[in-house]
Amino acid sequence: MLKAIILIGGPMKGTRFRPLSLELPKPLFPVAGFPIIYHHIEACSKLSDVREIILIGFYQPNEALNKFISQSQVEFQVQIRYLQEYSALGTAGGLYHFRDQIMTGGPEMFFVMNADVCGDFPLQEMLDFHRTRPSTAICTMLATEATRQQSLTYGCVVENKDTHEILHYVEKPETFVSTTINCGIYLLTPGIFQPLEVAFKKNLEENYSFDFQVPSKEVIRLEQDVFVPMAATGTVYVFQSTRFWSQIKSAGAAIYANRHYLVIYRRTHPERLATNGEGKPKVTGDVFIHPTAQVHPTAVLGPNVTIGRNVVVGEGVRVRESIILEGATLQDHCCILHAIIGWHSSVGFWTRVEGTPNDPNPNKPFAKLEIPSMFTEDGRLNPSITVIGSSVQVPSEVIVLNSIVLPHKDLSGCYKNQIIL
Numbered sequence: 001m002l003k004a005i006i007l008i009g010g011p012m013k014g015t016r017f018r019p020l021s022l023e024l025p026k027p028l029f030p031v032a033g034f035p036i037i038y039h040h041i042e043a044c045s046k047l048s049d050v051r052e053i054i055l056i057g058f059y060q061p062n063e064a065l066n067k068f069i070s071q072s073q074v075e076f077q078v079q080i081r082y083l084q085e086y087s088a089l090g091t092a093g094g095l096y097h098f099r100d101q102i103m104t105g106g107p108e109m110f111f112v113m114n115a116d117v118c119g120d121f122p123l124q125e126m127l128d129f130h131r132t133r134p135s136t137a138i139c140t141m142l143a144t145e146a147t148r149q150q151s152l153t154y155g156c157v158v159e160n161k162d163t164h165e166i167l168h169y170v171e172k173p174e175t176f177v178s179t180t181i182n183c184g185i186y187l188l189t190p191g192i193f194q195p196l197e198v199a200f201k202k203n204l205e206e207n208y209s210f211d212f213q214v215p216s217k218e219v220i221r222l223e224q225d226v227f228v229p230m231a232a233t234g235t236v237y238v239f240q241s242t243r244f245w246s247q248i249k250s251a252g253a254a255i256y257a258n259r260h261y262l263v264i265y266r267r268t269h270p271e272r273l274a275t276n277g278e279g280k281p282k283v284t285g286d287v288f289i290h291p292t293a294q295v296h297p298t299a300v301l302g303p304n305v306t307i308g309r310n311v312v313v314g315e316g317v318r319v320r321e322s323i324i325l326e327g328a329t330l331q332d333h334c335c336i337l338h339a340i341i342g343w344h345s346s347v348g349f350w351t352r353v354e355g356t357p358n359d360p361n362p363n364k365p366f367a368k369l370e371i372p373s374m375f376t377e378d379g380r381l382n383p384s385i386t387v388i389g390s391s392v393q394v395p396s397e398v399i400v401l402n403s404i405v406l407p408h409k410d411l412s413g414c415y416k417n418q419i420i421l
């Protein structure tokens with residue numbers, strides 16, 4: 001029996017999806033028609049031995065999360081539970097804190113998955129790989145190749161090329177270590193609780209204080225506190241994948257992830273992709289249209305477009321490389337390129353909403369998505385995809401270019417390279 005644990009973090013981490021909604025937890029942001037962590041759960045459910053999926057985070061339980069969990073349980077016929085940390089315990093603190101819940105039922109192994117990554121996760125291959133490692137193996141880490149420059153923003157791994165044992169691990173190094181990077185997807189055996197206990201006690205001892213103003217330190221970082229000392233002890237191994245994988249920290253990354261998940265649908269769920277036909281809009285490339293959306297047959301959509309639940313798309317509308325979220329209205333002849341249109345927003349007649357993609361450099365092998373800083377050195381907004389927050393009204397016959405619009409705004413004119421508060 002296997003389990004899977006998804007680390008969903010909490011409201012303090014990763015605020016960059018905020019312009020879209022101040023309420024919805026980021027792991028529930030829809031990509032290719034489904035919440036980000038739906039894709040994790042779907043991947044786990046393909047392994048018949050996975051009997052329970054545990055979400056660990058520090059969000060207050062909320063209606064959106066509860067609804068998502070109950071619907072996913074029914075759809076995938078697997079038990080899903082949310083365990084809430086009393087404060088942010090780090091990437092391994094929750095695993096240690098909830099060790100009894102994780103071990104109930106006696107799982108042989110369990111996957112641990114960061115919620116803010118997406119990809120074509122080779123979970124079965126990781127299992128097969130792990131089972132052929134020596135009996136001392138406690139962890140198999142999924143890794144991929146990045147460029148030298150980009151590797152510095154990830155966990156970096158040096159392996160023994162023959163045995164794939166991790167010999168050296170550095171989290172976000174200051175200087176180059178390796179182009180093999182940690183994908184934030186692990187397969188662990190119950191043996192992991194011993195090094196977790198060591199890390200937990202060490203943190204407590206080193207930070208112990210009788211000063212009542214100093215909070216006790218119960219955070220455990222899986223990367224620095226656990227993997228670093230485990231390297232070269234015959235316990236951690238790396239499984240390299242060349243399949244699609246990306247971090248999904250910014251709204252721009254959602255468009256990139258959308259494209260790749262739509263490509264995966266071609267193989268796994270072709271029925272989710274829109275097709276051309278009489279009375280239907282013209283579709284080019286991969287497009288997802290929710291069955292409840294009303295799309296005028298003269299609209300042209302694609303490639304890489306997701307049209308959410310109850311969206312209305314008018315006559316002659318053009319949408320490319322974009323995500324249109326639930327309840328939005330695109331009025332006749334508007335044009336949406338490289339943009340996210342938030343929940344229940346409306347874009348006026350003949351309006352153009354356009355952004356600039358941050359796609360990986362196609363000339364650099366193994367390049368990952370660029371995550372540019374929001375501002376240039378002289379304080380201007382770096383061009384990126386345009387994000388229209390929820391319940392925003394964009395008037396007719398205007399252009400909104402490379403801008404971020406916060407929720408509930410009623411725009412009155414054209415905007416270029418601006419954050420509209």
Ligand code: GDD
Binds near residue numbers: 057181184
């Ligand atoms: N439950 C819980 N509690 N989850 C957390 C906490 C916490 O206190 N802190 C972070 N997480 C979750 C986040 O939601 C995210 O899914 C994941 O853990 C990792 O979050 P970060 O701490 O922001 O790390 P990172 O994304 O910068 O780097 C990690 O992922 C990279 C791959 O995307 C590291 O594991 C890197 O080594 C790795 O390359």
